[in-house]
Amino acid sequence: ETGVTQSPTHLIKTRGQQVTLRCSSQSGHNTVSWYQQALGQGPQFIFQYYREEENGRGNFPPRFSGLQFPNYSSELNVNALELDDSALYLCASSLGIGTQYFGPGTRLTVL
Amino acid sequence: AQSVTQLDSQVPVFEEAPVELRCNYSSSVSVYLFWYVQYPNQGLQLLLKYLSGSTLVKGINGFEAEFNKSQTSFHLRKPSVHISDTAEYFCAVQGAQKLVFGQGTRLTINP
Numbered sequence: 001e002t003g004v005t006q007s008p009t010h011l012i013k014t015r016g017q018q019v020t021l022r023c024s025s026q027s028g029h030n031t032v033s034w035y036q037q038a039l040g041q042g043p044q045f046i047f048q049y050y051r052e053e054e055n056g057r058g059n060f061p062p063r064f065s066g067l068q069f070p071n072y073s074s075e076l077n078v079n080a081l082e083l084d085d086s087a088l089y090l091c092a093s094s095l096g097i098g099t100q101y102f103g104p105g106t107r108l109t110v111l
Numbered sequence: 112a113q114s115v116t117q118l119d120s121q122v123p124v125f126e127e128a129p130v131e132l133r134c135n136y137s138s139s140v141s142v143y144l145f146w147y148v149q150y151p152n153q154g155l156q157l158l159l160k161y162l163s164g165s166t167l168v169k170g171i172n173g174f175e176a177e178f179n180k181s182q183t184s185f186h187l188r189k190p191s192v193h194i195s196d197t198a199e200y201f202c203a204v205q206g207a208q209k210l211v212f213g214q215g216t217r218l219t220i221n222p
Contacts, residue, residue, distance in 0.1 A: 004154075006154075033208070033209065033210075035210075040215075041214060041215070042115075042201055042203075042212030042213055042214050042215050043155070043201070043210070043212050044212075045206075045208075045209035045210065045211070048208040048209065055208055056207060056208030056209060058209065090154055090155065092155075092210075097205070097207075097208065099145075099157065099160060100210060101157065102147070102154040102155040102156070102157075103154050104153055104154040105153070105154045
């Protein structure tokens with residue numbers, strides 16, 4: 001059974017740029033949730049995708065957007081990057097609203 | 112709405128001593144509770160979960176937690192800690208789609 005994977009592991013961007021983060025869900029899972037974890041904080045919910053549709057969104061601006069593909073993998077896109085977007089971005093997969101299993105995360109640094 | 116309060120931001124203990132990490136929650140819907148562990152520079156790993164049934168839940172690595180509905184608590188315990196337990200621990204409550212996390216408790220094990 002393959003666990004949740006994320007790419008890239010790290011990346012550095014400058015303010016105003018755009019970034020795409022990727023997540024492959026665990027085998028058998030059809031739901032992907034994205035979280036932002038700022039340094040020293042708990043993860044904050046960005047949004048969730050279920051069967052290729054957005055299925056809930058946290059308190060994040062529209063420049064945070066996502067996609068889910070037919071194989072249930074997912075992308076998180078962030079436009080017009082700001083310094084405060086620097087964080088660890090975590091992807092979690094689940095079967096519907098079942099237990100969420102997390103990937104290793106992508107560390108984004110915005111300069 | 113759901114919320115989680117982790118009462119201690121840092122807990123230092125000596126190796127082989129017992130430890131308790133405290134978590135209080137608030138939820139207006141059915142209560143599903145989780146503890147996750149985050150080792151340095153890694154994602155979140157599920158330690159244990161309470162969905163229903165017995166209020167004493169056993170997890171991996173010798174951890175257990177007790178659900179107390181009257182006190183709205185879900186404290187994590189281990190009778191004897193090891194150096195390898197050094198990590199950040201997050202308590203979370205399940206919302207409609209999302210997990211709502213506490214701020215985390217940093218467990219430091221001293222030899």
